[in-house]
Amino acid sequence: MTELYATLLSWAVTLSGYPAPTEPPVVVPKPHEFFVQQACHGQECKVLGWYAGGHNLYVDEALDPENNLFASSVVVHEMVHYLQAVARGDDALRDGAAFRVAPSCTEIVSWERQAYAVQREYIMRYGAYLPIGVSMAHVQCEAEDAPQR
Template identity: 75%
Template sequence: MSDLYATLLSWAITLSGYPAPAEPPVVVVKPHAFFTEQACHGQECKVLGWYAGGKNVYIDASLDPENNLFASSILVHEMVHYLQGVARGDDALKGGVAFNIAPSCEQSIQWEHQAYAVQREYILRYGAYLPVGASMLHVHCEHAQADPAQR
């Protein structure tokens, strides 16, 4: 793990309160087409970082986390997701590249809120303000409607 990635993982640990993992994530740089296909199911999207379980944290090749605060904050955000997966005890971290059991909708939303809060705090600690996570304000889980016969 590069010094930069180790430092960003340290930020994620410090700001999230999660313990240091036994193994750091593997940061994988990918072209934007990877995110469109994998994270956004073939639809164009603004995803620039992604953690899908396992050991890999993906970051868009267009980003320069060494020289750009926003880019490094995205990596901190994704490292928080890695720490969440480790804390949950995902056995997929031992050898796989995805969740064995996907987090519930509610869990995913909670994790996103936490990761965005850490990302915002990371940015603020550098004396900057960048609005991140605003898209999460109206996100909710769709639950099946109750059977009208059971009302």
């Protein structure tokens, strides 16, 4: 793990409240087409980072986290997802599995909101403001996610 990624992991730990993991994630730069195919199921999208389980987290190779605050914030966001997985015990899964038990929509939305909140706080600590995660403000889950009686 490079010094930069170790520092960004430290930010994710500090701002999220999760404990430092015993094993850090591996940051893997990938071309945009990787995200289109893997994270967006073949549809064009704006995904710049993706944690899909295990120890790897993927970032768009066009990002420059060493010299760009937004780019480094994307890495911090994905590291929060890694920390969430470690806390759930899902970081050790193999064969492309991201979860031991499929999460509910409510859980996924909660995890995203937390990662965006950490990303925003990280940016604000540098004295900047970027409208990060504003699309999450109105995200709601379908009624079928509600507990059954």
